[in-house]
Amino acid sequence: MARVTVIGAGFGALTAVQKLRKLDPGLHIDVIAPKAEFVYLPGLIWIPVGLRSAQDLTLSLESFFRRMKVNFHPGRVTGLRESGRVVVSDNGEVENDGLIIASGGRFIKKLPGIEHAITPCEGIPAAERIRDRLAAMESGTIAFGFASNPKEPSAMRGGPMFEFLFGIDRWLRKTGRRDNFELVFFTPAEKPGQRLGEKAVKGILSTMKKRGIRTHLGHKMKRFEADKVVTEGGEFHADLIAFMPGMTGNKWFAQSGLPLSEGGMLKANGFCQVEGQERIYVAGDSGSYPGPGWMPKQAHMADLQAEAAAENLLAELGGGKPEATFKAELVCIIDSYDTGMMVYRSDKRNIVTPAFSGFHWAKRLFEWHYLREYRK
Missing domain, CATH: 3.50.50.60 (FAD/NAD(P)-binding domain)
Incomplete structure (x- = not known):
């Protein structure tokens, strides 16, 4: 049985876990993160004005990991060994046949x-x-x-x-x-x-x-x-x-032996594969990807990249080649407490709406819908 390790417990990491499990019900999945919990970062904007609390935005992942048949390893990653086949943390080492890095970025x-x-x-x-x-x-x-x-x-x-x-x-x-x-x-x-x-x-x-x-x-x-x-x-x-x-890569990237961009992120190709590496992929803020200059660092992009990374990693493990790509797409609602302005951008379109109270409630509804999977 192949073993895949996912580093992180944020948007990209959890989407990768779901995609891996959907495509391969028997796959052995290890997740390494400091805690088995998910923090819904887009909701932070509502804490200062009293619309959200820490309890609203912090979810235990224990139930989700049980349903996804994930082996959780608490710890902070400190580096890689054996060309990425061993992940080193402050709480031990985890071997893998394939690796997805979705550990986020770091503020400068x-x-x-x-x-x-x-x-x-x-x-x-x-x-x-x-x-x-x-x-x-x-x-x-x-x-x-x-x-x-x-x-x-x-x-x-x-x-x-x-x-x-x-x-x-x-x-x-x-x-x-x-x-x-x-x-x-x-x-x-x-x-x-x-x-x-x-x-x-x-x-x-x-x-x-x-x-x-x-x-x-x-x-x-x-x-x-x-x-x-x-x-x-x-x-x-x-x-x-x-x-x-601005953001840069995690500190441990410097000890990973993986190629870094000039800005300190993991260099990835259009398949979310770390350049020149076998069965090592990256999703979300950890990576530097080819694409338009406006391509955002946001949860939606992390999800799209994670799905492509998971699909391509399983293809490699099966003896094939990565073929799945991700769409460069910006989707956000700029919220203003009780109103919101929706912005959409792709290679072909750029839509900006006037502020409207309905978009504020749409953003809150999306939060409920997104977190439903982790509240089961």
Whole structure:
């Protein structure tokens, strides 16, 4: 019986597990991750405004792993041996005949003073810090920003920052406190949200203007201070800073012996196969893939890549060649607490809708539908 190891417990990893089990009911599947739990990261945007709690977004995977007949190994991966056939963790080693790496990315925390900023997508504790800071503030300036990895432009989390910004703006208005706060949005890019398309950029900037959100765009970041954001184009006061830096690969990639992109991600081909490697695949934020410059790092893409990776790995294990590819597709709802704007982009189309309350509820419905599999 062939043994496949999946590294990670996020979107790409769990989708890979489901696809592997569907295609091969008898396959031996090992999963390595720090905990047997799944955190629904898109829901972090609702923690600061009280629409979600840690309990709502954290799901135990024990039942899911039993149904999928998965052997779970708690631990943090530290490297690979024997050309990837052995995964080394801080809790032992796991052998495999095939490997799928879906362990996510890592935020680049090199900017001086970055300890003064909260990185929301790092997880529930970060979102709760924003919630608690907001609750303690009666007035002040709140700054929201993001940057990319200049050596890996697609490795960024811009979309959620728009959601934190617009959601908190709307929440402050609903609670009658917006006039006590100044909101500032900053990024080194001159046109924030270009990955979403030109229509989205115009819509985002127009929304900021209508809502009285000040912008500081097109200036390289220099540093943060306890109450200040400093860029090459000037500085401004901030009582609370929420900032999403660019992303790179996991630290253990450097000890993996696998090829890395200039930005530190695992180099993959169009089949999600790590370049030049036998029976080693990557899905989601861990990889650097060929495709259009706007191709996003988001859960939807991780799912598409994971399905292709699982299918191709099983083909290799059966003596065949990888043939499954993934579609470069951006699908998101930019939520604003009680409304939302839907954005879709592919090679052929770019659709941006006006803000509508129905899209907010559609995003919540999708969350319920997606998590249903793990709540069984």
